[in-house]
Amino acid sequence: MDLPTIVSWIGTVIGIILNLSPAVLFWNIHLGKEKYTNIPESMLIFNILCSSLWACYWWLQEDKFVPFFSATAGLGLSEIFSLLYLYYFSDKCLKKYFLYAILEINLVIEFNYILIKIIGDYKMVGNIAVFVNILTYIAPGQNIIKVCKEKNYKLIPIASTLSGASCALSWLIFGILIKDIHTIIPNSLGLIFAAINSSIWAYFYCKRDKNDDEDDKREMITPEKEEI
Numbered sequence: 001m002d003l004p005t006i007v008s009w010i011g012t013v014i015g016i017i018l019n020l021s022p023a024v025l026f027w028n029i030h031l032g033k034e035k036y037t038n039i040p041e042s043m044l045i046f047n048i049l050c051s052s053l054w055a056c057y058w059w060l061q062e063d064k065f066v067p068f069f070s071a072t073a074g075l076g077l078s079e080i081f082s083l084l085y086l087y088y089f090s091d092k093c094l095k096k097y098f099l100y101a102i103l104e105i106n107l108v109i110e111f112n113y114i115l116i117k118i119i120g121d122y123k124m125v126g127n128i129a130v131f132v133n134i135l136t137y138i139a140p141g142q143n144i145i146k147v148c149k150e151k152n153y154k155l156i157p158i159a160s161t162l163s164g165a166s167c168a169l170s171w172l173i174f175g176i177l178i179k180d181i182h183t184i185i186p187n188s189l190g191l192i193f194a195a196i197n198s199s200i201w202a203y204f205y206c207k208r209d210k211n212d213d214e215d216d217k218r219e220m221i222t223p224e225k226e227e228i
Helices: 003-020 022-031 041-059 065-089 094-119 122-138 141-150 158-178 181-206 210-221
Strands: none
Touching (some): 003 022, 003 065, 022 065, 041 065, 041 094, 094 122, 122 181, 158 181
């Protein structure tokens, strides 16, 4: 097994773990602890778009099994979570749900068909994938502004940020090894944005009010009163 293959498998494993992260939120929704409206629809849409674009990009090159497998796995997981979202969005009405689900699946299939059969050029698909990836990095910028205004470091999911940085680093190294500019650009930006987010998180974490930590500990220790 050569070095690019090893690196791509590392990126694949980290990417799959990242794509599984919404499962926690959906489980809390199932338990009634969260509302489905807390799930950002843009996240679901961009996950499907990016996974579809990269799956088609690697498919059109025909000799890149591991990155194709990684993107396809991401697409499958993104589809599962989007269908779960539609279930709650349809108020658990099966007729409405199946209508929404069929429409959503049909749109994804048509999108992939256009990329592979109509566009058919992996370089063009790669350009679109890079553009969409850049949008996914820019979108959370509003959250960064909110963190700076409220000085609330908790708004930045540091675990996901660091995991995303590890994933981006793996694919960046892979892109450099195979000299693929379409892989290098978005993952370089991913590392830059992860570094910015982590720096902002660390800055406000260090400047946090120590009393807030003590209050959080008290809330964890003090049992809640049962309602009668």
